[in-house]
Amino acid sequence: MSRDEMTALQGERLHKTVETVYHNVPFYRHRMQELDLTPDDIRTVEDIVKLPFTTKQDLRDNYPTGLQSAAQSEIVRYHASSGTTGNPTVVGYTRRDLEIWKEVAARCLTAYGVTKDDVFSVGYGYGLFTGGLGVHYGVEYIGASAVPTSTGNTEKHLRLLRDLKVTGIACTPSYALYLAEAMDKYGMTRDDICLKVGAFGAEPWTENMRKEIEGRLGLQAYNIYGLSEIMGPGVSYECECKHGSHISEDHFYPEIIDPDTLQPLGAGKTGELVFTTLTKTGMPLLRYRTKDLTSLIDGECECGRTNVRMTRILGRSDDMLIIRGINVFPSQVESVILDMPEFEPVYMLVVDRVNNLDTLQVQVEVRKDFFCDEVGMMLQLRKRLADKLKSILSISADVKLMEPNSIPRSEGKSVRIHDKRKLY
Amino acid sequence: MTIKQISVFLENKSGRLNHVTKVLADAGINLDAFCIAETTDFGLLRLIVSDVDKAVEVLRKADVAVILTDVVCMECGNTPGSLAAILAALAERGIFIEYMYAFSQAETTAKVIIRPNDLKACTQVLSELELA
CATH class of the missing domain: 3.40.50.12780 (ANL, N-terminal domain)
Known part of the structure; x- marks a missing residue:
């Protein structure tokens, strides 16, 4: 197929796609109306720049099937990717x-x-x-x-x-x-x-x-x-x-x-x-x-x-991390930690690759006045956090309990990830 | 009698224990007794100090994780079998000991710090034995 043929095909298919979502997905119709666009404005691939973007957040906001164009009866399978702080994307x-x-x-x-x-x-x-x-x-x-x-x-x-x-x-x-x-x-x-x-x-x-x-x-x-x-x-x-x-x-x-x-x-x-x-x-x-x-x-x-x-x-x-093929957002870890009053709302993710397998360590600080005097209880607390992380991230993390103020704070956007893998 | 013990959370990292003892030393606080419970990546330091309120204040100011725990402090004879007799009495009453540590004060007596599961029952038993 020549480039010209490909471009023509893409333009044709793009127009059709835009027409479909305009009529079937309120989200896209509203976005296009805001931009004063109708499907007829999109005829060739060059016109694509006029169209609005879609983000993962849009998918989450329209959970579970708000962006679905086909009728339910036409859907024959669902997949879902890992959710961040709340909704997975379906x-x-x-x-x-x-x-x-x-x-x-x-x-x-x-x-x-x-x-x-x-x-x-x-x-x-x-x-x-x-x-x-x-x-x-x-x-x-x-x-x-x-x-x-x-x-x-x-x-x-x-x-x-x-x-x-x-x-x-x-x-x-x-x-x-x-x-x-x-x-x-x-x-x-x-x-x-x-x-x-x-x-x-x-x-x-x-x-x-x-x-x-x-x-x-x-x-x-x-x-x-x-x-x-x-x-x-x-x-x-x-x-x-x-x-x-x-x-x-x-x-x-x-x-x-x-x-x-x-x-x-x-x-x-x-x-x-x-x-x-x-x-x-x-x-x-x-x-x-x-x-x-x-x-x-x-x-x-x-x-x-x-x-x-x-x-x-x-x-x-x-700031998404891909660990053992699984998408991990620091915000997922944050939501778990914020839910547990035993910890300071500060954390550090240390990602490494040991024996060719990705590892994730979550460092959290125990609260200055809110920990337990018994080793067994502290180990249980650590396990409780590890279990919660596992259920939300779908991968296991090694939890390391730290002293208060031992994780560096920075002004503005804090660096909460230390990725030791050299992948990029 | 029941006294306040200071429990400190420590990361397993060199210099951490030193940091705590220095903060206390600078504030003129004396350590009467202490022990450390350790795991692979953190430790719990338990302290009996001369001035509890001041110790908590200076440690928190120095960003050290501190909580207060009620423990039983009793005197026991520094002779073979003294502790065994006390523990037998506690066991008989179903009192479980989370942890304990001891230090001898003089040739004749030793002080024993006990963290029981039931503080009230424990002091009750000890007072019956005229120890606490």
Whole structure:
């Protein structure tokens, strides 16, 4: 498909999407009316800059299904991503959305060289998280054999990799390294497994991690990118050139904006990635701000694909942390701590990577006049906080009790995160 | 008798205990007895001091986490079996001891600090034994 054909297709689909949300989603109708816009004002992709942005907060404010465009009866599945201080974000998919998702996931796998002859282990979590099911249906769609290993049982995972002669795997890059390490423990070596390709994503990773994963598991490691608000895994993918991830831009229209001025930035400039869904019918989103910082690469790739590429994610324009593939907002931790009178309303998150697995330590100060004299009670207090954090964050955190005033306070926006991982 | 014990929260970090003792020393407060309960990442320092109110004031001012706990202080003979007899009496009445520590004052007596689960019952037993 030529660039002109792609642009024409995108414009057509954009117009249709805008028309749909204008008539079906009061939120978008009001936003557009405020800007004095009607669907007829949006005819080509150049017109997209006239449209309002959508943020994660908008999704939360309209919890659970306020931004849903399709009628309830048309929705065939829901996914939900982790909530911050309150509402999770819920995304409803129509049957058509799932068909498209399956197709874009299959495109990724095809780009990695996966065929019907492969046995493919899906090591992302199955459930509300889009990772597991998203990749799973792509694998089945191309006719490869899906092994829904999901997360959690490393020993069984390794055994199946060996015994089923699994050739492909999808999981977080840190879990891939963890698997490599665990092989030793279970008396396995690289020669016991025959992995050829790996699709890694859901958390930021580096070129060094790629080299390490490839070396230790003996496979080709490719990036896979996606986010549940837009679809799930499959929004973009690396090809054999490993030079940027190709965006399925016939379904997801990308823009790069300056996160402060919100003005569009040209090709090659680093800024916040924004997506508009072009074919989604369950919950189409206009100019959704991903908060991921990256840049776009125009022009034909050496592999021959002409769709635009995005570079590796360089960071976040908000304070969200991705820990073991799970989104963590400091505000979630804050809400738990503020709820417990035993602690000062000050905290510090220390994130690290130990043995290739992310760790989270939450440091809190005991209140000067509100702690308990008994060790058992203090340990219980620590456990109570750890349990609450686990239930809200979905990952476990190590709680460290600190003396009052030992966590540095700063004026204005305080630094509450110490990320020791060098990922960006 | 029932007295006020000062409990201090300490991080397991070198210099923290020193900090507390220095604050007290600067205020002219004497330590009559103390003990430390420790875990892998924090400790609880328990103190009996000459001037409780002043100690709490200077420690809080120095950003130290302090609370007051009621404990039982009793004298017991500094001889084999004295403590055993007292503990037997407490156990008989179902009084549970959260923690205790002791220091000998002279050759003839020792002071024992007890944090019981039931303060009232504990002092009752001890007064029957004419110890508290």
